Amino acid sequence: MTLDRRSFLKALGVGSAASLAACATPGGGLSMAKSGGRRVVVVGGGYGGTIAAKYVRMLDASIEVVLIERNRQFVSCPFSNLVVGGMLNDLSTLTVGYDKLAANHAIKVVYDTVTGIDTAAKTVTGSTGTIDYDRLIVAPGVDFRFEELEGYDPATTPEIMPHAWKAGPQTLLLRRQLEAMRPGGTVIISVPATPFRCPPGPYERASMIAMYLKRSKPGSKVVVLDANPDIVSKAGLFRKAWAKHYQGIIDYRGAKRVTGVNPRNMTVSIEGLEDVKGDVINVIPPQRAGDIARAAKLTGPDNRWCPVNATTFESTVAKNVHVIGDACIAGAMPKSGYSANSEAKVCAANVVALMNGRETIEMSGINTCYSFVSEKEAVSVAGVYAVKGGAIISVPNSGGVSPDLSETEAIYAKSWINNILVEMTT
Ligand SMILES: Cc1cc2nc3c(=O)[nH]c(=O)nc-3n(C[C@H](O)[C@H](O)[C@H](O)COP(=O)(O)OP(=O)(O)OC[C@H]3O[C@@H](n4cnc5c(N)ncnc54)[C@H](O)[C@@H]3O)c2cc1C
Numbered sequence: 001m002t003l004d005r006r007s008f009l010k011a012l013g014v015g016s017a018a019s020l021a022a023c024a025t026p027g028g029g030l031s032m033a034k035s036g037g038r039r040v041v042v043v044g045g046g047y048g049g050t051i052a053a054k055y056v057r058m059l060d061a062s063i064e065v066v067l068i069e070r071n072r073q074f075v076s077c078p079f080s081n082l083v084v085g086g087m088l089n090d091l092s093t094l095t096v097g098y099d100k101l102a103a104n105h106a107i108k109v110v111y112d113t114v115t116g117i118d119t120a121a122k123t124v125t126g127s128t129g130t131i132d133y134d135r136l137i138v139a140p141g142v143d144f145r146f147e148e149l150e151g152y153d154p155a156t157t158p159e160i161m162p163h164a165w166k167a168g169p170q171t172l173l174l175r176r177q178l179e180a181m182r183p184g185g186t187v188i189i190s191v192p193a194t195p196f197r198c199p200p201g202p203y204e205r206a207s208m209i210a211m212y213l214k215r216s217k218p219g220s221k222v223v224v225l226d227a228n229p230d231i232v233s234k235a236g237l238f239r240k241a242w243a244k245h246y247q248g249i250i251d252y253r254g255a256k257r258v259t260g261v262n263p264r265n266m267t268v269s270i271e272g273l274e275d276v277k278g279d280v281i282n283v284i285p286p287q288r289a290g291d292i293a294r295a296a297k298l299t300g301p302d303n304r305w306c307p308v309n310a311t312t313f314e315s316t317v318a319k320n321v322h323v324i325g326d327a328c329i330a331g332a333m334p335k336s337g338y339s340a341n342s343e344a345k346v347c348a349a350n351v352v353a354l355m356n357g358r359e360t361i362e363m364s365g366i367n368t369c370y371s372f373v374s375e376k377e378a379v380s381v382a383g384v385y386a387v388k389g390g391a392i393i394s395v396p397n398s399g400g401v402s403p404d405l406s407e408t409e410a411i412y413a414k415s416w417i418n419n420i421l422v423e424m425t426t
Helices: 005-011 049-059 080-084 099-105 169-180 201-216 235-245 291-295 337-355 407-425
Strands: 038-043 063-069 108-111 114-118 123-126 129-132 135-138 142-144 186-191 221-226 250-253 258-262 267-270 280-283 287-289 321-323 364-372 378-388 391-394
Touching (some): 038 129, 038 337, 049 063, 049 135, 049 407, 080 201, 099 108, 099 407, 169 280, 201 235, 287 291, 337 364, 364 407
Parallel strands (some): 038 063, 038 135, 063 108, 186 280, 221 250
Antiparallel strands (some): 142 287, 258 267, 364 378
């Protein structure tokens, strides 16, 4: 049986799709009067926030949705390693706007940086004013624990040792540094201890950089200094790819935590060992939930990540506030764009259920992370998730890694990025 949009909404027992359809007003400040009876505010228009905003509107068009995002355009981290490796010339195909999303779903998009969340007063404040909410969805992604790296100045070090862990100018800087490097040079990638955004990301990056060096900078190498004891994700497949394509180019060193940097000497320090010198140094710092989540005291005892109810993604420390994506503790689900998308849908459905006094739905999550290992080949890891004993667990015997390095996986990966970016922006 297929349902058209009207029947679908009716079946869910929600309001008329037409009731707020004329309210797509992207831009404007936060000091706006409520146009409907109830309002959901979403902070952060990335992989999680866009989907949460869209699905709340799709599931109950009588709820006003305001999406607050600091940038007018979103740059996708997924596929940004392909820019670093030269497979994509620039970030244009990974850069998207919010106009269609706003117009298609009558979401009010406000471009502002949220500076305060008052969970008692149920308000959100930015430079353009203060807005109240009935429920709040917070999806700010990650920020960095720079303070754990001795010698790291957040204002200047990223310009010399880019992290490129938020796509944009940092990605392009790392690319330019590689292009400018002498043949025979050394590139260092430092990988923080888990949990961090995109577990396979650093190893995809090592592959992409090695691919570029092999072709354009003979005699150069990539030294991966990993704080973790071993490659965190798809280890067997990355090893296979590195043995096949990058023998003598990638020098992987596990259990080597970078504790300090010296941008002047272009060295990094590792506990108990000699400093390592590089021509290009990509320091991926340790991470935590986006600053606004910490400022709003949504983080747990570690003051890093936000604890949530595993079914509704409602914060366990603040009522009527939900946290999704990289910022939340989602049990076995990795911090990925795909996970954020999946969490956003469950969260939106349960926000709508709670606002309508209905029973919440069960949490069912999925994730697939593709990684390019050469110009034509990719590998993937997939997982299915459910709630058991109050925590998100990986469903036994579900998911797994792709059987081999594969050109078909590369096709799937390209299709995935196209689809997910369209889903986020239309
Ligand atoms: C190199 C790299 C490769 C990756 N590859 C993949 C991949 O192949 N597949 C995959 O699934 N994932 C991948 N990821 C991970 C993915 O990018 C993240 O997991 C995903 O972006 C998380 O979504 P999010 O909504 O939590 O945060 P984001 O997508 O980062 O969105 C957060 C948004 O909040 C906004 N924001 C933050 N604070 C404020 C504020 N105070 N006020 C207003 N706006 C604010 C930000 O501007 C941003 O737009 C990769 C990451 C990296 C770094």
